[in-house]
Amino acid sequence: MIRADHISKTFEGRTVLNDISVEFDTGKTNLIIGRSGSGKTVLLKSLVGLHDVDSGRIFFDDVCYTDLDFRGRKSIRKDIGMIFQGGALLDSSTVRENVRLPLDLFTEMSESEKRDRVDFCLSRVRLTGADHLYPSELSGGMVKRVAIARAIVLNPRYLFCDEPNSGLDPQTSVVIDNLIHDITKEFNITTIINTHDMNSVMEIGEKIVYIHEGHKWWEGSKDDILLSENPELNDFVFASAMAKRAKSVAR
Amino acid sequence: MISLFENIGRYFMLLGKVFSRPEKLRIYNRRIWFEIEALGFNSISLTAIISAFIGAVVALQMAITLESPFIPKYMIGYATREVMILEFSSTVVALILAGKVGSNIASEIGTMRITEQIDALEIMGINSASYLILPKIVATVLFFPLLTLFSIVVGIVGGYAIAYFTGIMIPGDYVEGLFYYFEPFSITYAIVKGAVFAFIITSISAYCGYYAKGNSLEVGRASTRAVVASSITIMIFDLILTQIMRV
Ligand SMILES: Nc1ncnc2c1ncn2[C@@H]1O[C@H](COP(=O)(O)OP(=O)(O)OP(=O)(O)O)[C@@H](O)[C@H]1O
Numbered sequence: 001m002i003r004a005d006h007i008s009k010t011f012e013g014r015t016v017l018n019d020i021s022v023e024f025d026t027g028k029t030n031l032i033i034g035r036s037g038s039g040k041t042v043l044l045k046s047l048v049g050l051h052d053v054d055s056g057r058i059f060f061d062d063v064c065y066t067d068l069d070f071r072g073r074k075s076i077r078k079d080i081g082m083i084f085q086g087g088a089l090l091d092s093s094t095v096r097e098n099v100r101l102p103l104d105l106f107t108e109m110s111e112s113e114k115r116d117r118v119d120f121c122l123s124r125v126r127l128t129g130a131d132h133l134y135p136s137e138l139s140g141g142m143v144k145r146v147a148i149a150r151a152i153v154l155n156p157r158y159l160f161c162d163e164p165n166s167g168l169d170p171q172t173s174v175v176i177d178n179l180i181h182d183i184t185k186e187f188n189i190t191t192i193i194n195t196h197d198m199n200s201v202m203e204i205g206e207k208i209v210y211i212h213e214g215h216k217w218w219e220g221s222k223d224d225i226l227l228s229e230n231p232e233l234n235d236f237v238f239a240s241a242m243a244k245r246a247k248s249v250a251r
Numbered sequence: 252m253i254s255l256f257e258n259i260g261r262y263f264m265l266l267g268k269v270f271s272r273p274e275k276l277r278i279y280n281r282r283i284w285f286e287i288e289a290l291g292f293n294s295i296s297l298t299a300i301i302s303a304f305i306g307a308v309v310a311l312q313m314a315i316t317l318e319s320p321f322i323p324k325y326m327i328g329y330a331t332r333e334v335m336i337l338e339f340s341s342t343v344v345a346l347i348l349a350g351k352v353g354s355n356i357a358s359e360i361g362t363m364r365i366t367e368q369i370d371a372l373e374i375m376g377i378n379s380a381s382y383l384i385l386p387k388i389v390a391t392v393l394f395f396p397l398l399t400l401f402s403i404v405v406g407i408v409g410g411y412a413i414a415y416f417t418g419i420m421i422p423g424d425y426v427e428g429l430f431y432y433f434e435p436f437s438i439t440y441a442i443v444k445g446a447v448f449a450f451i452i453t454s455i456s457a458y459c460g461y462y463a464k465g466n467s468l469e470v471g472r473a474s475t476r477a478v479v480a481s482s483i484t485i486m487i488f489d490l491i492l493t494q495i496m497r498v
């Protein structure tokens with residue numbers, strides 16, 4: 001469980017997160033949705049501590065992350081996996097080295113144990129035979145898969161994904177979504193995903209939080225979302241012409 | 252002026268992070284070797300070319316300037332050696348490398364910053380400043396003094412070559428000058444300078460990259476800032492070191 005308690009964040013006088021309180025459940029894929037620029041990435045980075053919040057507190061299970069010092073945070077960070085919007089693979093390392101790095105730094109595994117673990121994670125994201133390629137030689141979908149493999153290599157308890165399927169074709173998007181969903185269930189992870197893809201919402205959304213201009217505007221399940229009367233949420237959900245028509249036909 | 256002090260403050264805070272206890276020494280060893288290759292070996296040819304030419308030009312210039320029956324001919328070799336050891340090899344090599352190594356470091360780390368690679372390291376619980384910057388500092392501080400010595404040798408050979416090929420002076424006189432009144436401390440002086448300048452170039456450039464934000468334009472600006480800031484700092488420290496280590 002991850003809980004934000006009245007967190008706010010300002011950049012040079014501009015409020016980006018405004019008094020957000022929200023709880024994300026263990027073993028579920030929790031989705032944060034909202035328009036571009038609404039503050040999703042800032043919220044995610046605030047939760048993991050890459051941005052310091054101006055006020056409010058963040059809890060990882062029962063530990064108040066906000067109050068921890070560098071060392072305390074470090075011990076929690078070993079339980080965190082994160083997939084960045086652009087993948088954020090290390091350019092100067094191969095696929096294998098990227099996935100292996102956390103093992104090199106934080107475990108006492110032998111060479112063969114490390115090799116097995118990396119192989120397992122790469123096959124888990126269905127990426128084999130690309131071990132020795134560099135990030136610049138990968139397609140967008142492959143980058144995301146390597147990022148997922150790296151994020152899960154230390155068996156995280158918390159998984160953060162910033163638009164894991166942006167820039168991918170619809171089929172690959174579904175594959176990536178399902179992958180994250182399956183991993184969440186398999187290892188009982190608290191997963192938080194940023195997205196503005198309604199397909200993901202309908203496919204894997206278990207708990208959905210809608211952010212609007214830095215405020216938490218709405219939260220609920222994917223069944224509630226279609227019936228919601230909230231005008232801003234409706235605009236967001238039914239933004240595409242097709243969705244609008246489908247809705248009017250249904251009525 | 253305030254922003255200058257702010258930058259200096261942040262620079263020292265970053266250094267504090269860089270020198271806090273490293274994660275695993277074994278990993279660092281590997282990265283240091285990697286950086287010695289990337290930053291050191293790859294600078295050898297540039298250093299060789301420029302040092303050879305400057306050595307030749309200095310010797311030629313001395314030969315023309317010291318064209319007088321009252322000045323012994325071996326003074327040409329002597330002066331070339333002194334100029335290479337005392338000033339050219341450490342300072343000018345450092346300035347040239349600030350342009351190559353400094354901009355390379357700033358743009359590499361700057362790109363890692365804006366593509367969230369640094370955030371990714373932080374999230375894994377890695378001290379990104381130490382992981383990325385410490386190996387570069389160790390590699391250059393170890394390797395630059397060697398590069399300085401190499402530059403001295405190549406410069407002196409360049410001077411010999413010009414004597415040999417143009418006949419403007421007698422090579423034998425030049426060589427005699429090379430051994431005239433040699434003060435071994437001047438080599439120590441050159442090595443210390445090489446190490447200090449290496450530290451300055453690497454740490455300032457890394458700082459400029461580490462705090463880059465925005466897009467690729469900003470990475471370009473960060474690397475320009477790195478070159479300018481490290482060059483100016485080198486000149487200041489050149490003056491200070493020359494004063495305190497006066498032979
Ligand atoms: N480091 C920063 N400094 C200043 N302002 C920032 C910073 N990061 C984000 N912002 C601002 O915060 C707002 C929210 O940005 P954020 O990146 O969270 O949007 P987002 O919802 O993730 O959008 P997208 O879907 O396009 O990724 C934007 O207006 C942005 O300009």
Ligand SMILES: [Mg+2]
Pocket residue numbers: 040041042085162163
């Ligand atoms: Mg975003």
